[in-house]
Amino acid sequence: MPHPSRPTIRDVAVAAGVSPTTVSHALNGKGVVRQETELRIREVAERIGYRPSAIARGLRSSRLGLIGLIMRPFSTLDSFVPEGVDYFLRIAGAASLTAMEHGYSLMMVDDPTKAGSPVSALAADVYIVTEPFEDDHVLTMLDRERLPFVTLGADPSRPDNFHSIDILAEAQTIEMLSHLTESGGRTLALVTGTDRTEWNFTAQRTYREWCERHGQAPLLMAIPEAEGEQAGDIALDHFFANDAPTRPDAIYCLTGRHASGVAAAAIARGISVPEQLLVAAGSGSVQNLTQRPTVTAFDLRPDLIAQRAVEYAICLVEGKPLPEAMQAPPAVLYVRESTLRSVN
Amino acid sequence: MPHPSRPTIRDVAVAAGVSPTTVSHALNGKGVVRQETELRIREVAERIGYRPSAIARGLRSSRLGLIGLIMRPFSTLDSFVPEGVDYFLRIAGAASLTAMEHGYSLMMVDDPTKAGSPVSALAADVYIVTEPFEDDHVLTMLDRERLPFVTLGADPSRPDNFHSIDILAEAQTIEMLSHLTESGGRTLALVTGTDRTEWNFTAQRTYREWCERHGQAPLLMAIPEAEGEQAGDIALDHFFANDAPTRPDAIYCLTGRHASGVAAAAIARGISVPEQLLVAAGSGSVQNLTQRPTVTAFDLRPDLIAQRAVEYAICLVEGKPLPEAMQAPPAVLYVRESTLRSVN
DNA sequence: TTAGCGATGCAAACCGATTTGCCTCAATTT
DNA sequence: AAATTGAGGCAAATCGGTTTGCATCGCTAA
Numbered sequence A, B: 001m002p003h004p005s006r007p008t009i010r011d012v013a014v015a016a017g018v019s020p021t022t023v024s025h026a027l028n029g030k031g032v033v034r035q036e037t038e039l040r041i042r043e044v045a046e047r048i049g050y051r052p053s054a055i056a057r058g059l060r061s062s063r064l065g066l067i068g069l070i071m072r073p074f075s076t077l078d079s080f081v082p083e084g085v086d087y088f089l090r091i092a093g094a095a096s097l098t099a100m101e102h103g104y105s106l107m108m109v110d111d112p113t114k115a116g117s118p119v120s121a122l123a124a125d126v127y128i129v130t131e132p133f134e135d136d137h138v139l140t141m142l143d144r145e146r147l148p149f150v151t152l153g154a155d156p157s158r159p160d161n162f163h164s165i166d167i168l169a170e171a172q173t174i175e176m177l178s179h180l181t182e183s184g185g186r187t188l189a190l191v192t193g194t195d196r197t198e199w200n201f202t203a204q205r206t207y208r209e210w211c212e213r214h215g216q217a218p219l220l221m222a223i224p225e226a227e228g229e230q231a232g233d234i235a236l237d238h239f240f241a242n243d244a245p246t247r248p249d250a251i252y253c254l255t256g257r258h259a260s261g262v263a264a265a266a267i268a269r270g271i272s273v274p275e276q277l278l279v280a281a282g283s284g285s286v287q288n289l290t291q292r293p294t295v296t297a298f299d300l301r302p303d304l305i306a307q308r309a310v311e312y313a314i315c316l317v318e319g320k321p322l323p324e325a326m327q328a329p330p331a332v333l334y335v336r337e338s339t340l341r342s343v344n
Numbered sequence C: 001t002t003a004g005c006g007a008t009g010c011a012a013a014c015c016g017a018t019t020t021g022c023c024t025c026a027a028t029t030t
Numbered sequence D: 001a002a003a004t005t006g007a008g009g010c011a012a013a014t015c016g017g018t019t020t021g022c023a024t025c026g027c028t029a030a
Helices: A009-016 A020-028 A035-048 A054-061 A085-101 A137-144 A169-182 A198-214 A225-239 A256-268 A286-290 A302-318 B009-016 B020-028 B035-048 B054-061 B085-101 B137-144 B169-182 B198-214 B225-239 B256-268 B286-290 B302-318
Strands: A066-071 A105-109 A126-130 A149-152 A163-165 A188-192 A219-222 A250-253 A278-281 A296-299 A332-334 B066-071 B105-109 B126-130 B149-152 B163-165 B188-192 B219-222 B250-253 B278-281 B296-299 B332-334
Touching: A009 A020, A009 A035, A020 A035, A054 B054, A066 A085, A066 A302, A085 A105, A085 A126, A085 A302, A085 B085, A085 B105, A105 B085, A126 A137, A126 A302, A137 A149, A149 A302, A163 A302, A169 A188, A169 A198, A169 A250, A169 A278, A169 A296, A169 A332, A188 A198, A188 A225, A198 A219, A219 A225, A225 A250, A225 A256, A250 A256, A256 A278, A256 A286, A286 B286, B009 B020, B009 B035, B020 B035, B066 B085, B066 B302, B085 B105, B085 B126, B085 B302, B126 B137, B126 B302, B137 B149, B149 B302, B163 B302, B169 B188, B169 B198, B169 B250, B169 B278, B169 B296, B169 B332, B188 B198, B188 B225, B198 B219, B219 B225, B225 B250, B225 B256, B250 B256, B256 B278, B256 B286
Parallel strands: A066 A105, A066 A126, A126 A149, A149 A163, A188 A219, A188 A250, A250 A278, A278 A296, B066 B105, B066 B126, B126 B149, B149 B163, B188 B219, B188 B250, B250 B278, B278 B296
Antiparallel strands: A105 B105, A296 A332, B296 B332
């Protein structure tokens, strides 16, 4: 016994002179209980500080009111200073808040397939998996265990197998490439991360298609997300090497920190931004706002995304129908100094 | 029934031709079971995909293996773009990871005293409360409900009532004030947040004592944490007003975003940093690294803090003794451009 | 007068595990 | 041969709620 145990429903029943059944009915408004009795029971419960045990209740209904949030990119990082800090914090925060509003709690789970992962990691009623990888074994396991889940972005290898929220990566890529062109970009490069996610894959595919339509040779590069700002030098070494056949005059980095690093590295090498090189990010991060020049970026609205994900997840638990198309809210493009050439 | 229910211990028992008791014993290595029987049971369990229900198990032991993380500053914010993004994300991430390593899961809970908060919010075995406020009602409630918890920083009004981890705010304040003095600062100002936390209070008190010892009139100011970088203009308007009796030549801001704003605002007004004004932060944030000049700041090592907090929390659950002094790891001072005057 | 009915409330079963106490059987001791 | 012992296993109680099915009572309708 960890603590001098809290009062149970039986204690309330005794104190109110009724049966546990009646207490349960009274407090949950289930059966038919005389008004007067109900009031008395409520009063007694309040007085002795009774609170139903979520666990006991969960045993019957096999529901704890818990939503599990599995952030895939977390699992692959050693330290917890991941790429897209803001993005993930805002997801977690907003998900937590939305869950609360619907009477659920949020549990952060780190890859439940890992050996020695706690049983409680599988105790959630439903899961939200952000950015699943290709052939993601977490999805495979959840599916096998018959645990319901929604994903934020599809598993690239099984795009139609599960309930996934469309992250609109294709539309974003096109919008950004168009913006860069309109801003004076003639030769556009793309820098993605190396995680095998829909986010990276779709941007690459869309970019290639765009290049084909526009008769440009693709300048494409994948740099590990974890490189963060270091990616700037890596990308510039590559794109501006002496033997590079063509050099880009615009670089679109999917992650904010890559973009931040690219802008900084360019300036350090005497390449002016935005005059000689346009830089933009697919997912804004704090430093894109504070650095000079400020960097054009999408705000993916992680808080809205998380809110929707939680609402879909709850539909799944409660057996309500899911909407036909589960989509992220459209991303908002914030045009900043890094793609604003003073002269047109 | 949400799903075509998963196999129970009874299913395993039937399939293996033994009783549920024996299955339990075999899988948990508790009672005495013949080697051969145990192997058979394990095999059967594996084959039919049996996993014990965390809920049922929790009912008996009144433990779910769940740690609740309550971030107080979250509860007061409208949107989830709080001050100290990095700090909190790293706390949450590291706590989650450490919890997993010890066989626990981490639940993020947003003020469980709020009306309509889910019962599951009280289902954790133990809680970690970051930065409690003065007379924090969350602590009062947890205490009343006999739920064990540790706090990160004390409740200023009840510093000795609960298990709290010393955040070493006094030592940090002194170290930073000394550093500023050594860096050439003659008149030091302090900017804290307005949350009624130990972090803010202790810095103020320590600063006042320091001023007294050094015969300086305190230049003290509290600006809401949520102002973020905006605090820069607010602070400069105040400290550099025309009728200001004395002007500081060094400003120590507790939060990273305040410091970032102060540095930017100073430069915008033609006050050079660090030549005319030293700027430093008590808790580093990303922008302190990326802005120009880079800003001197403490790294509070939130990941280590979270790790310790989780370990203490687990001690509490498992009835192990807590260490005498629960302390955060010493903060590391990163001296950057904002306090490095080229000439001595 | 009696069958019918709605309003109340309770006893007992149930959810799925763990834990306690006891039984059986064979081997060992006396 | 009887008593003791330990290994191996099972039935039943337990955790704290929810849910099902039934009993009772008073009142109305036939």
